[in-house]
Amino acid sequence: MKGSLWNRWELHMHTPQTKKNDCFKGGSIDEKWENYYKWIDEYIDENNPEKNIKALAVTDYLSIDNFLKVKQDNKLPKSIELILPNVELRLALQGKNSPVNFHCIFNPDFVNELEDRFFSKLKFYYNNREYSATKRELIKLGQDSGKNSSDEEVLLKKGIEIFVIELSCLRKIFENDKELRDNTILIVPNSNGDGASGLQADQLEGVRNTLYKLVDAIFSSNPKDINFFLGKNPNFDKRKIIKEFRTLKPCFHGSDAHELEKIFEPDMKRYCYIKSDTSFEGLKQTLADPEDRVYIGDKPPVLKRIESNPEKIIKKIKISKSSSENRTNDSWFSNSEIDLNPQLTVIIGNKGSGKTALADMIGLCANSKQYSEFLFLNKFKKTNQAKETSVCIEYQNGIRSNKKNLNEGIEEKSETVKYLPQSYFEKLTNEIEEVEKFRLEIENVIFQYLPEQEKGNSQSFAEYRSKIGKIEKSKISNLKNEISKINEKIIKLEDQSKADRITRLELDLKELEQTIKIHEEKKPEVINYKKELNNNIKLKKYERHQTKLINVKKSVEQSLKNLIERKRNLEEFSFELEKRIGEIKAYIESKENLLDMLKIDICFKCSYDSKLLRDTIDELDERINRYNMFIKEDSKGNFYKGNSLIGKLEFCEMKILELTSKESIEFQKFKDSEKEYSDWETKWKELLGEPNNPNEGSLNFLKNELGYINGDLTKDLEELEIKRQEFSKEIMEIKRDILKKFDKTTISLQEILQQNHEENIKVINEFVLNKDFYKAFLSNINQGRISSYKGLNDGEIFLKTLVNDYIEEDNHFSNIEKLLNNLVDSLKYINRGGKKEETDLSSIIYNRQNLYDYLFGLDFISNEFELRLRNKKLDQLSPGERGAVLLIFYLLLDQDTIPLLIDQPEDNLDNQSVANILVPYIKQAKNRRQVIMVTHNPNLAVVSDAELIIYVNIDKEKNNKVSYLSGGIENPKINKKIQDILEGTAEAFRIRDTKYYI
Structure with missing residues (x-):
């Protein structure tokens, strides 16, 4: 079977x-x-x-x-x-x-009981009469329902159509029987x-x-x-x-x-x-x-x-006895064929029953590299029984191995089964009884992969790990500063492109256009006195002094502005120069030990005339003060006079007053109308705004703003985001430097350990999310607002799902750019009803600057290197767990899909380690490769959900005859054998009582 x-x-x-x-x-x-x-x-x-x-x-x-x-x-x-x-x-x-x-x-063996114990117990009440579900009663129900027919089949169907059962009745039937x-x-x-x-x-x-x-x-x-x-x-x-x-x-x-x-x-x-x-x-x-x-x-x-791979599935083992007349009387292994399951086959039996013999036979036919560890064959291969017994294995595709006598050795061929004999692990576990020895065993495996030039003076892996390259913190700090500046610009553009802002701008534009239209309709007419008074000297003086007034005002404002700008630029330059010189000196001083070790002498000199720079700033400051003096009143309320700009300004104003006071009524009308027009024109220009530098809220401002949003804003935003990503990638590369020396030594181990998303054992030698990442991220989010992160639990689940989709556990963050993009996209958008909707970032993120700086500065990524089991450190492991870790550590190195044969792995494990550690790996391994396991503890077969159990027995009273009984856990005979040889009692495995018929 x-x-x-x-x-x-x-x-x-x-x-x-x-x-x-x-x-x-x-x-x-x-x-x-x-x-x-x-x-x-x-x-x-x-x-x-x-x-x-x-x-x-x-x-x-x-x-x-x-x-x-x-x-x-x-x-x-x-x-x-x-x-x-x-x-x-x-x-x-x-x-x-x-x-x-x-x-x-129903169990087909139980059908004879159904009439009395099931159908007759089902009850239905109709017209104050009780009916059961027996055939006779259902026909009667059909008749009583008014069905006019003498055909019992018709009446039966009618009765069945009407008959319904109360859930309480059904439940009671099964509770009572x-x-x-x-x-x-x-x-x-x-x-x-x-x-x-x-x-x-x-x-x-x-x-x-x-x-x-x-x-x-x-x-x-x-x-x-x-x-x-x-x-x-x-x-x-x-x-x-x-x-x-x-x-x-x-x-x-x-x-x-x-x-x-x-x-x-x-x-x-x-x-x-x-x-x-x-x-x-x-x-x-x-x-x-x-x-x-x-x-x-x-x-x-x-x-x-x-x-797809029938050649990697052992279909059966064929054992044959010699027909020689001189063979021994010992029955031992008789002619037999033993089927194997393509998933998990567990060979059980009492100690000394021949379980390991079967494993060694398979290893022999499959040319196992562990031939020297074959306990059974190495013990018996020189005996007559071994000479009289031959074995071969047949694969799912029908191909058979060469038939071999048990005293033969393996062939010079590739092994077709990975065999892990019991003694192989006993030697290892005996050397790692203490935690530190166990840790050394694991770390030495990795340390041995290091090239000698990489080890340097390090005598152990722990020592080497403490000396490997450190991240250049100052460089990362500078990159973070650049990212922060970019984030500030990005936030500004994000706010500019908000949908509600665009709507508001469009409404403002529409309203402003209407306002301008109304304003243009109110354009005043200017009384035309200019022609009549063309030769009027007073009018010419008025116009000349008015023009001079305007020019003087502009001159005052521009001169003062230029002086202030020049002073600010010089002060910023002086500050930055001092800062850079200080940073360079500090950096050289921080590397003094390294330079001394390398015998490098760096002489850094930087000189400049700081007094000249300071004098220039003071001179500008004095000039600014003088301009301010011209603008301000003195303590007596008088303005400074003379050739200063403010004096010229006062002179012009005085002349205008002198002229305007002497004008005729007609000229005053002209002046008033011109002022009215001037006021209208000023307002009109204010509404329109300058083409190149319009005032906020003006027509040109709104048009330019909307034009930019609909035009170059997206491109500018994308360019900033690309630049931000480039800086983040630079930071990541610096962080990656600390791991580069490990890549060649542990990559094969990591690949194997990462194959399974539910790994219990981890070799941490990579970037990992900080433990507080989810909390730190969500603390920046207003989870009461509509977004992908709404709701405390739902938001956390969404974030973990998103991250897990792009970062497999313990990977190398090789796709950090995609992760960052998806994190930002998850903030910008929300899927609702299958549609992607834009969110209001300003309302769902408390502080975008902080969150963006945190994410793109990669503050949430750190590196670890440690072997852990279920997140427990080595010194927290029980002896049974330590044995399990070592077993798993070596088993998972093998990525081949050829059958895996393990002999009695439980000998170095406690029952808890078997159930909680080894079993999950076996259960998952059997889905990707055939697994054959030998054990004297049937519990391992049960908790591993073995598809096939082979019970091996040796009868010493019948010339050591070896017999086999095969079947699944549900097979009653196998189930009985499991109970017979359990280590302990069936009570000890009550947790699995659904698998034992007890």
């Missing part, structure tokens, strides 16, 4: 004469059945896993008649090894379209129409939870349902599923065929594969291991692996 294998199971399929919706083709009942059997026969293809149905659950409403007929007819293909009765009934619970359906798949319950798998569909998901609002949570708690499995192919009932929903994990619904639930699926064309063909090729013996107990085993034993889809990944 090969144990638990992946096969297609059809657990929900009707037949002709089904009590509802019989749509099978045929002119008569007999013809329908003939067509039914023919269709199935033509569909089945034993060479195609997708069409090789191994088990069929014949489904009907409140009846097993069709199941019994299929069994009696015996016309199904012989490849269908198991036929199960599936009784479908309806609950007195209303789904969306109809009452909720319910399925009971443990044997019935043990021989029944209860299933509820999860569809909206006739399943638990469709329960009406007034029946929802309480009843639905009761229903889920009662059933063992769910009929659904929806991936969301599958993950939910496996406890993979982040809001409803495994503990909550078990607490609320009693157990994790497998999701089964079937074609629900009521017609020929639907037979074995569910929608979307969502076939139901089950990994077990083809037995009712095998099906029950899925209840203990719903995730590992049920697959909904076109084909399980394991089957695809077997098809």
